[in-house]
Amino acid sequence: MGTERATRGTVRPGDVAVLDANGLDALIRRLRELGFETKGPVVRDGAIMPGPISGASDLPVGVADEQGPGRYRLSAAPHSRFFDWAVGPGSWKAEFFPAVQELWRANVDGASVALMEPILDAPPLAIVGMRPCEVASLAVLDRVLMEGSYRDPRYAQRREGTFVAVVECASPAATCFCASMASGPSVDVGFDLALTELDDERGHRFVARAGTESGAELLSSIDHGSASTEDLNAREQVLVAARARMGRELDTEGLAGLLARNIDHPQWAEVGDRCLSCANCTLVCPTCFCSDVRDSSELDGTIVRRRAWSSCFDLEHSYLHGGAVRTSTSSRYRQWMTHKLSTWWDQFDTTGCVGCGRCIAWCPVGIDITEEAAAIARSDTGLASRVELRGVTS
Amino acid sequence: MITSLAQIVRQHPFTVGLDDEYVALIEGCAHNVAFAPGDLLCREGESADTFYLLRRGHASIQVHAPGRAPIVIETVGPGSVVGWSWLVAPYRWTFDAQAKEPVGAVAVDGACLRQKTLVDPALGYALLSRVTAELLARLQATRMRLLDLYGGPGEH
Amino acid sequence: MTPVVHRVVARTRETDDVVTLCLEPVDGPRMDFLPGQFNMLSAFGVGEVAISLSGAPRDVGPLRHSVRDVGAVSRALCQIEVGGVVGVRGPFGTDWRVTPREETRSVDHRDTVVVAGGIGLAPLRGAVCELVATLPEGGGRVFVLVGAREPSQIVFGEDLAAWARAGATVLVSVDRPSSLWHGHVGLVTTLLADAGFNPANTRALLCGPEIMMRFTARALVDMGVNPLAVLVSLERNMQCGLGWCGHCQLGSLLLCRDGPVVPYAGIVSGLMNERER
Ligand code: SF4
Numbered sequence: 026m027g028t029e030r031a032t033r034g035t036v037r038p039g040d041v042a043v044l045d046a047n048g049l050d051a052l053i054r055r056l057r058e059l060g061f062e063t064k065g066p067v068v069r070d071g072a073i074m075p076g077p078i079s080g081a082s083d084l085p086v087g088v089a090d091e092q093g094p095g096r097y098r099l100s101a102a103p104h105s106r107f108f109d110w111a112v113g114p115g116s117w118k119a120e121f122f123p124a125v126q127e128l129w130r131a132n133v134d135g136a137s138v139a140l141m142e143p144i145l146d147a148p149p150l151a152i153v154g155m156r157p158c159e160v161a162s163l164a165v166l167d168r169v170l171m172e173g174s175y176r177d178p179r180y181a182q183r184r185e186g187t188f189v190a191v192v193e194c195a196s197p198a199a200t201c202f203c204a205s206m207a208s209g210p211s212v213d214v215g216f217d218l219a220l221t222e223l224d225d226e227r228g229h230r231f232v233a234r235a236g237t238e239s240g241a242e243l244l245s246s247i248d249h250g251s252a253s254t255e256d257l258n259a260r261e262q263v264l265v266a267a268r269a270r271m272g273r274e275l276d277t278e279g280l281a282g283l284l285a286r287n288i289d290h291p292q293w294a295e296v297g298d299r300c301l302s303c304a305n306c307t308l309v310c311p312t313c314f315c316s317d318v319r320d321s322s323e324l325d326g327t328i329v330r331r332r333a334w335s336s337c338f339d340l341e342h343s344y345l346h347g348g349a350v351r352t353s354t355s356s357r358y359r360q361w362m363t364h365k366l367s368t369w370w371d372q373f374d375t376t377g378c379v380g381c382g383r384c385i386a387w388c389p390v391g392i393d394i395t396e397e398a399a400a401i402a403r404s405d406t407g408l409a410s411r412v413e414l415r416g417v418t419s
Numbered sequence: 420m421i422t423s424l425a426q427i428v429r430q431h432p433f434t435v436g437l438d439d440e441y442v443a444l445i446e447g448c449a450h451n452v453a454f455a456p457g458d459l460l461c462r463e464g465e466s467a468d469t470f471y472l473l474r475r476g477h478a479s480i481q482v483h484a485p486g487r488a489p490i491v492i493e494t495v496g497p498g499s500v501v502g503w504s505w506l507v508a509p510y511r512w513t514f515d516a517q518a519k520e521p522v523g524a525v526a527v528d529g530a531c532l533r534q535k536t537l538v539d540p541a542l543g544y545a546l547l548s549r550v551t552a553e554l555l556a557r558l559q560a561t562r563m564r565l566l567d568l569y570g571g572p573g574e575h
Numbered sequence: 576m577t578p579v580v581h582r583v584v585a586r587t588r589e590t591d592d593v594v595t596l597c598l599e600p601v602d603g604p605r606m607d608f609l610p611g612q613f614n615m616l617s618a619f620g621v622g623e624v625a626i627s628l629s630g631a632p633r634d635v636g637p638l639r640h641s642v643r644d645v646g647a648v649s650r651a652l653c654q655i656e657v658g659g660v661v662g663v664r665g666p667f668g669t670d671w672r673v674t675p676r677e678e679t680r681s682v683d684h685r686d687t688v689v690v691a692g693g694i695g696l697a698p699l700r701g702a703v704c705e706l707v708a709t710l711p712e713g714g715g716r717v718f719v720l721v722g723a724r725e726p727s728q729i730v731f732g733e734d735l736a737a738w739a740r741a742g743a744t745v746l747v748s749v750d751r752p753s754s755l756w757h758g759h760v761g762l763v764t765t766l767l768a769d770a771g772f773n774p775a776n777t778r779a780l781l782c783g784p785e786i787m788m789r790f791t792a793r794a795l796v797d798m799g800v801n802p803l804a805v806l807v808s809l810e811r812n813m814q815c816g817l818g819w820c821g822h823c824q825l826g827s828l829l830l831c832r833d834g835p836v837v838p839y840a841g842i843v844s845g846l847m848n849e850r851e852r
Pocket residue numbers: 306309310311312313365377378379380381382383384385394
């Protein structure tokens with residue numbers, strides 16, 4: 026790649042630079058030198074998953090994905106791009122809000138109790154290759170776990186020490202609809218460094234934007250060039266093309282109100298017949314935050330309280346002395362979808378869905394949140410739907 | 420065989436002995452409805468402007484509560500009337516009525532009938548005495564059930 | 576999410592399935608709270624449940640919690656003897672808004688009707704204590720209406736008597752009388768008409784089974800009570816109390832945060848009439 030780019034000028038937040046393909050590797054290595062635990066997307070068990078990386082070669086180089094309702098497949102691609110795929114089943118949520126997390130342990134000795142909380146001393150984390158929708162989903166989780174009346178110290182500690190290098194999306198999947206949710210394929214906030222992968226006649230390279238002081242410092246410390254007008258135009262074209270390739274759409278105009286007034290719409294029963302209540306959708310969703318709090322006793326008598334992901338599709342989720350409030354699958358699907366797209370706004374003043382499409386690809390029966398919303402929109406009367414349920418005139 | 424709405428209304432126990440003129444009035448405010456099992460004929464808390472003359476199938480009068488199955492108060496079937504709330508302010512359903520099986524009924528627009536009773540008190544009286552008869556029978560049955568007759572004598 | 580260890584300093588059996596625990600922190604001062612709020616109580620090694628605070632903030636002394644044995648954790652709590660330990664986190668949620676902090680006394684010269692069903696009196700007890708305490712200073716009138724299935728299920732009998740002596744109107748009704756019962760028999764709503772409060776100038780605090788609260792709230796509104804002045808205490812599965820676990824959702828509400836005490840008017844009346852099954 027053009028040696029004229031191999032400079033080390035000082036970069037400031039907001040500046041745009043260019044890295045060649047090797048620059049990505051240098052970036053990861055530099056982060057490791059700085060003491061970060063480096064993680065990024067890797068291919069594991071036939072899917073793109075979060076994992077440890079020590080250099081650019083650990084990333085999914087030359088890998089393409091194919092996604093659809095209830096479908097996900099990786100294949101080899103005839104190029105050596107690093108980020109030519111859309112998100113896989115694993116989201117970065119688990120780094121900050123682990124699937125199972127110890128809250129405290131206690132030794133009870135007769136009538137005295139000694140409580141101990143785990144020490145929060147994980148090394149700082151750097152994620153290279155987060156996607157824009159995942160940046161957005163972490164902002165959603167921040168609202169819930171950090172920015173309400175109570176701040177979760179476990180989540181906050183991990184989140185605040187994390188360096189984020191996001192990579193904008195060039196290849197959305199057929200299941201993606203981030204453009205509808207304003208959470209991709211480009212990214213404007215929530216990162217230390219934002220990269221856009223370019224691979225054209227001018228070579229394989231990255232446009233790199235510094236979002237923070239630490240992002241700027243990092244860029245300054247590795248070989249980079251300044252971005253030319255051609256580079257910036259090429260980035261624009263990649264994003265325009267990505268928007269055009271977006272596989273799905275969700276009409277968010279008035280959506281929260283639409284669902285709120287259609288709480289008795291017959292579509293809920295219809296989707297309830299197809300849904301298996303398997304909870305896959307909630308497990309892959311990067312914003313689902315429901316958790317159970319459970320106690321258990323170790324063999325030595327120590328009592329351990331843990332928090333573990335749970336799902337509104339579990340019958341016990343709504344347990345209220347004696348029984349579950351939401352017993353039918355349709356009521357649980359309705360809870361999930363209305364929460365994502367409607368009541369999340371009431372509760373946290375943000376959407377609960379970032380349009381990553383995971384719930385569509387990983388639903389074993391291919392239920393599609395965008396299609397369910399559209400089905401309700403198609404037959405919306407603008408009135409509470411229960412009026413129609415009051416018997417069929419014959 | 421196609422039964423006309425007029426015949427159905429006329430044959431329902433609720434209208435037996437009622438003047439033809441009044442039966443015609445009711446018929447003018449009525450239409451046929453069908454409910455699938457699970458459908459609600461009326462919803463607690465909502466405005467009550469209809470009552471139903473049941474023709475076929477059973478419905479349960481029930482209350483909903485979070486965390487438990489609906490609590491059924493009683494089951495009503497063909498020949499009965501569902502809904503009295505349309506008669507008395509604030510015209511609001513007190514309980515749910517849910518179809519337990521396919522239910523066929525005549526829905527009568529109570530709000531429309533109410534208007535007519537304003538100009539014709541005799542109609543009001545005729546309707547009220549019919550509703551009261553059914554109401555009394557149901558109240559008496561409910562009171563009997565409150566006695567917990569099947570509870571063992573040792574329980575008190 | 577780590578509880579503060581408390582010791583059981585007194586324990587009273589209220590009914591065959593309700594026990595009142597009085598708790599003092601093993602170290603440090605007692606927490607401040609407002610009537611209507613709740614704590615998360617841990618039976619160590621069994622789990623944690625949300626239990627309302629039933630003491631009055633003005634009383635110094637231990638925290639009071641009345642626990643009904645309805646599941647593994649509440650059963651374990653009911654069985655803890657004096658001297659045993661309980662984990663406490665809280666206080667959480669909204670309150671009945673009866674303490675002077677919320678409203679100045681001057682606008683408070685009005686009637687308050689408190690309607691409790693069964694153990695629903697526990698979350699209301701602190702509020703009634705606060706209200707009754709203002710009676711000698713000319714606070715608004717207090718009406719306490721209690722419904723129970725049968726006489727043996729009436730809780731806090733001594734408090735009811737004390738409130739009546741202090742000038743509150745206390746009315747009790749049962750659904751199923753015993754042979755020794757000479758009081759009122761009937762649904763608690765049948766006490767409303769003769770209680771003697773002035774609906775136009777009344778606020779109502781309701782706690783009990785949701786069916787009872789729905790019916791009572793409607794009856795009060797029909798009598799002319801402003802729906803905004805009717806408060807209900809709602810309950811859902813609660814696992815964190817912090818707005819993090821998602822279990823306590825009721826439509827747009829997170830009840831640990833937006834509740835448990837909410838005005839009946841507006842969305843709540845709709846949500847209470849949602850058939851979520
Ligand atoms: S609801 Fe589906 S599309 Fe939306 S953020 Fe969750 S997994 Fe992604």
